[in-house]
Amino acid sequence: MQHSIKLEVTPDMIERYNRPGPRYTSYPTVPVWEFGEFADDYTASLQIEGRNEKPIALYVHIPFCQQLCTFCGCNKYITKNQEIVEKYLYALEKEIAGVAERLGQRKKIAEIHFGGGTPTFLNPEQLRRVVSMIKSNFDTIENGEWAFEANPSVTNFEQMEVLYELGFRRVSFGVQDMDPAIQRAINRNQTLEQSWKTIKTARGLGYKSINLDLVYGLPLQTQSGFRKTLEEVNKMRPDRLAVYSFAYLPGMFKTHKRAIKAKDLPNPKEKINIFIETINFFLEAGYVMIGMDHYALPEDELAKALKNRTLHRNFMGYTTLHNMSQIGVGVSAISDFGDSYWQNAKDLDQYVKETSINKLIPRRGLIIEKEDQLRRKVIETLMCHGEIRILDFENMYEIDFWDHFADARSKLEEFEVERLVDLSTSKIKLTPLGMLFTRNIAMPFDRHLKDDNATLNFSNTV
Template sequence: MKKSLIQKYNVPGPRYTSYPTVPYWNEADFVYQNWIDTFKKSFTQSNSEEGISLYIHLPFCESLCTFCGCNKRITKNHTLESPYIEAVLKEWSLYCEILDKKPAIKEIHLGGGTPTFFSPQNLEYLIDGIFSLATKAKDYEFSFEGHPNNTTHEHLQKLYDLGFRRVSFGVQDYSEKVQKAIHREQPFHNVAKVTFWAKEIGYTSIGHDIIFGLPFQEIEDVIDTIEKTKSLQPDRLAFYSYAHVPWIKGNGQRGFKDEDIPKDNEKRKLYQTGKELLQENGYHEIGMDHFALKTDSLYEAYENGKLHRNFMGYSSSKTQLMIGLGVSSISDSWYSFAQNEKKIEDYYKVLKIDKLPIFRGHLLTDEDLIIRKHILNLMCEFGTSWADTSTYFKEIPEVLIQLKEMEKDGLLEMHKERLQVTESGKPYIRNICMAFDLHLKRKAPDTALFSMTI
């Protein structure tokens, strides 16, 4: 019996928020000074023109959501807020001491964990502390993730007053059965309340994150979730595929059985149904997993060829240098990656000796930089070209041979020195990127590393 495209291509694969992906970093040859040198190089090249991006990881959550694979600390102890913020500001000051002038910040994103675990006053203290050593770049964009159950009007107003204009709320699914399974019980009323508050205050981009492929989720659940979403008219949507990675320690994904999760054609039908409903309601597909109204900056960036992707996901503005502050955060100088200590105790310990809390990284080779550009093109523009000598690499003929099968299946179109992903091929963009991933091809993983691509 002939396999369907989903059965054929639904294999483990990276999400490509970076290249090389973290499991393929050359940690053995990476030293602390690599990061410092490339950080300074990138700052010199980019700060005056575009500014830098900051990702600030705020890891605390009051309860564990069993769909989540993020680095978090489950606690109801809010006295942990102040010491953590002081540590983040200490890390920021160490970065600023390396520089010869004040950085201009183009983007800030507060992620987690649950950023709204922190009080509005502590978040204000954090942002004020950041800008005591920095300035705001032209056309800056600040965003944060809000939990509908604990985001208050004061949170929204305070962050708006500090310059934040984009907020994303984690919805996941409105089915009570699904919510119970993933331990994320939040009524529609809570989401509606924070969405309307954000609109009244003046946020220009309000996002909702919803997920397909969750345990016990059925077509009717996806339809109901999107119908409710439609009534609130968020500006953009992340419509993510649930990543089942129970081997990641502490993520809680063993709270339901493997057979409770929709798979293959069943899961793809959930996505297709959701996608069609979103498009019927004026949302346009942007890159992978994202949809936006024409009035949103993400749509404008996609249309103008300025969409960017990094460890924070898709962005409407590009910066060459991104600094990750906080436990487990990853920084990107374009020339190298560096990740902070994953345990809060280790993070604090390194900062106490006045050193950046980096425990691993990767220095990109010339080959890495070329492949990275191709994968970025594919993820942001659904196409790439090797016509320019600076984008050509010697394995291109092998890559094209590997892609022949996908061309035959109608997933992409080959041209003399470029390729274009078709509409049918968009759901398989991770698979197409994998053909370019030389690290993955040279050393296929022998243990579970990645979630399924579809």
């Protein structure tokens, strides 16, 4: 069992380490990917992927939301217009069929994830329609992992019933913070009753795994106030929790700039104290800490994957999927397979226009070079397991690890002086204090990180 930890972060450390840095849900990170029209390259990659027998994971992006939460950093489209939704579903249908056609053989799907935006923006009939698009083009394996994201304030019994009947067994509800004052500060109205009711409904219907999302570092949040949210959430006893650090990006999101005042945000010292309080709270409540921002009950698959060293990290955060190709469909959706990354157009009109006439044109893409495949593995291992076993890498990639990463080593030695890592010839290991700065410790392995563009693209690491 993990124990609660006594961590002391000095103002001086915050001063030094609180700087823009990636969350490493991919490496190389999205800003490094090339811009272009990758219709032919994407088709060629799908054709190669189609030749293997391995099942895939399918991510379906449903961008719609009824109301804008001003803190949001997701790719979303606020509307009440059903005409746009119908056009989107038509395009999605074309894209799913187009992907299946390029894959060549009828592939098996092991995991389906409906993300957003808010997938439960769709009504039951529309939800059925999306699943039937998938089923008419793919086979699905028995007991596959099917999950969807939902905002409790727009999710009703009928939608959850239909999704269960269709085969979904996992659900992730956004909660963020229970305090009405903070919800007002981020334009999110979600009563405690709504959260409870939705969770009870999901349990009553038989969903086997419930995840709740929280965010710390939001405007007006304090350590004692967030503690109340943690206590309420613990009464709900979700199987998993994602507690994200608020990514404040006024240079990237107009709503952050317009609606969130920097002076209302907890300062870095307060923010890190909320983070430490959260870790200790969930460890004492019997949860296992998974990487930087996830927690799970010990019997949950994520906790088991951590124990068995089969945990992975991808665009959706931590996952139990082992080396599985992920294909994303929908506006802005990301695919990650065959050592390549692709991202669909981020503009809804452009996506709908092109895809409706059977054109599949990712607007960003990257073929991952051998050197970056190695670095990706190092960063992922550090983020998932908090340690690097040097010999594993030397055997797998036929390198002299310390020779290869001589540049990173000098930075790691500085971290060692700060007691953030323990270094030896056979291992790099994050200390409990180092876990608070995982993103910083991964950064020396990133050969593309440039200070001048980091400020615009990445949120601060604290």
